[in-house]
Amino acid sequence: MKLYKPFLLFEEGQFKLNRALVVDDGGEIASVGAYEALVTKYPGAELMDWSDEIIVPGTVNAHNHSFQSLLRGLAADRPFLEWRDQALYKFSPYLKAKDVYTGAVFAFSEMMKCGATTVSDYFYVHNDGIESDEAVIQAAKDVGIRFVLARTMYDWTGAPAGYVESVNEAVKNVKYLAEKYEHDPMVSIVPAPHSLHAASVEMVKAGHRLAQELDCRFHIHVAEEPFEVDQVLRDHRMRPVELLDKIGVMADGRMTAIHCVWLDDHEKQLMAQNQASLVYCPSSNMFLADGITDIPALMNGGVTIGLGSDGACSNNRISVFEEMRMCAMLQKVSKLDSLAVNYHQAFAMGTKGGAEILQQPIGELKPGFRADFVALNQNDLSMQPISDTHEQVLPNIVYAMQPTAVDYVVVNGKCTVDHGNLTMVNEKQVIHKVQNLMNGIDKEASKS
Numbered sequence: 001m002k003l004y005k006p007f008l009l010f011e012e013g014q015f016k017l018n019r020a021l022v023v024d025d026g027g028e029i030a031s032v033g034a035y036e037a038l039v040t041k042y043p044g045a046e047l048m049d050w051s052d053e054i055i056v057p058g059t060v061n062a063h064n065h066s067f068q069s070l071l072r073g074l075a076a077d078r079p080f081l082e083w084r085d086q087a088l089y090k091f092s093p094y095l096k097a098k099d100v101y102t103g104a105v106f107a108f109s110e111m112m113k114c115g116a117t118t119v120s121d122y123f124y125v126h127n128d129g130i131e132s133d134e135a136v137i138q139a140a141k142d143v144g145i146r147f148v149l150a151r152t153m154y155d156w157t158g159a160p161a162g163y164v165e166s167v168n169e170a171v172k173n174v175k176y177l178a179e180k181y182e183h184d185p186m187v188s189i190v191p192a193p194h195s196l197h198a199a200s201v202e203m204v205k206a207g208h209r210l211a212q213e214l215d216c217r218f219h220i221h222v223a224e225e226p227f228e229v230d231q232v233l234r235d236h237r238m239r240p241v242e243l244l245d246k247i248g249v250m251a252d253g254r255m256t257a258i259h260c261v262w263l264d265d266h267e268k269q270l271m272a273q274n275q276a277s278l279v280y281c282p283s284s285n286m287f288l289a290d291g292i293t294d295i296p297a298l299m300n301g302g303v304t305i306g307l308g309s310d311g312a313c314s315n316n317r318i319s320v321f322e323e324m325r326m327c328a329m330l331q332k333v334s335k336l337d338s339l340a341v342n343y344h345q346a347f348a349m350g351t352k353g354g355a356e357i358l359q360q361p362i363g364e365l366k367p368g369f370r371a372d373f374v375a376l377n378q379n380d381l382s383m384q385p386i387s388d389t390h391e392q393v394l395p396n397i398v399y400a401m402q403p404t405a406v407d408y409v410v411v412n413g414k415c416t417v418d419h420g421n422l423t424m425v426n427e428k429q430v431i432h433k434v435q436n437l438m439n440g441i442d443k444e445a446s447k448s
C-alpha cells in the first residue's frame with residue numbers, strides 16, 4: 001500500500017492542500033482524505049512524499065492511431081485525400097505485426113510522457129490479421145498504459161488490402177479479442193466500424209450489434225470531411241448522422257462518434273437526443289484543414305465529450321493536455337467568445353469525459369477508482385506563477401504547461417514515468433528501432 005502526499009490534490013473539481021491519496025497493492029484508490037487522518041489510518045503504507053507535486057487524474061487519449069506515429073513528418077501540408085494516399089496508403093501495406101508493435105510502443109511512450117494514462121487505439125492495419133491487433137495490445141502492456149482497442153471493421157475495398165475484411169471476418173475477430181481479454185483489467189476491446197465512407201451499412205450495423213452483445217459502446221468516425229457528407233447525401237439522400245439514426249445504431253446510446261465536424265443542426269440534435277458521445281480531435285482537425293466542430297452546441301445539448309490526439313501524422317503532437325488547450329482556443333476564436341469552452345470544461349473532457357466514453361473507472365481521484373494519475377511539478381516554469389489562492393493552477397495546466405512539468409505518471413498503481421523518465425521501456429532503444437524501421441520501409445516503398 002502506498003500513501004501519496006502531494007502539494008495539491010485535484011479532488012471534486014478543485015485543488016486541495018494537505019490531502020493524501022492511498023493506493024492499495026491491487027492498483028485501486030483505497031482512500032482520499034486529510035493527510036494526518038490517513039497516516040493514522042494506514043500506518044503501514046509506504047509514504048510517497050511528493051511535496052512539490054500537483055496530482056491530477058491521468059489524461060485519457062480517447063482517439064489515436066498508434067501506427068501513424070511512424071508516418072509523422074511524411075506528406076505534411078497536403079489536402080486530406082492526398083495526405084491519406086501519400087502517407088497512410090503508401091506506407092501501411094509494409095507494416096508487419098512487429099512493425100506495428102514498434103510504432104505502438106513509440107506512440108504510447110511519447111503520449112505517456114505527456115501525461116496520458118489511457119489510450120484508445122483505433123486500429124485497422126491488419127496486414128497480419130489478428131496478430132497485428134495482438135501486437136498493439138502487447139505494446140500497451142509493455143509500456144504500461146491502460147488500453148482500449150477500438151478494433152476497426154472496414155470493408156471499403158479502395159483501401160490497402162490489410163485494412164479490409166468481410167463483415168463476418170471482422171465480427172469474428174472483434175469477438176475473439178473481446179472474449180480473450182474480457183477479464184484483463186488493463187485491456188478492453190470495443191467494435192469500431194471505420195466510418196460511413198469506409199464501412200458498409202451492413203458493417204456499421206454489425207458493429208452496433210456487437211456492442212449490444214458485448215455491452216459496450218462502438219466507435220465510428222463521423223463527418224470528418226465534407227466528402228463524406230456529399231457521398232452519404234448522394235447515396236442515401238440524407239446526412240451522415242441521419243443515416244446512422246435511420247439504420248438504428250443510435251437509439252440505445254452506444255454510439256461514440258469521432259470528429260463530427262460537418263453536422264447540421266438536426267444532426268446535432270440527434271446526437272444529443274440519442275445520448276451519443278463525441279471524441280473531439282481539435283489539433284488533427286486543424287492540421288488536415290477539416291473544419292471546426294460545434295462543441296458548444298453539442299456540449300450544451302448534453303453530449304459527453306472526450307479528447308483525442310488522433311494519429312501523430314495528423315497533429316503532430318500526441319498529448320491530451322495539448323488537446324485541452326487547442327480545444328478551448330479553437331472554440332473561442334471560432335465563436336468569437338472567450339467563454340465558448342472554458343478551462344474547467346476542457347480539462348474535464350481530457351480526463352473524466354474520456355473515461356466515461358471508454359467506460360473505465362478512471363478520470364477522477366476517488367475511492368474505488370483505479371489509481372491512474374499524473375504528478376506535475378509546481379516548480380516547472382510553465383506551471384508558474386502559483387499564489388496562495390491557487391487560482392492559477394488549472395488555467396496554467398490547460399493553457400501554459402509544457403510536458404517538462406510531468407514528473408510522474410502512475411497507471412493502475414504502478415509508476416510508469418519516474419522523474420520524467422519511462423520506467424517500463426528504454427527510450428533510446430525505442431528511437432533506434434523506429435529509425436531502423438523507417439529506413440527499411442522507405443526503401444521498400446520507393447521500390448514499388
Ligand SMILES: [Zn+2]
Pocket residue numbers: 063064065122221258310311
Ligand atoms: Zn481517426
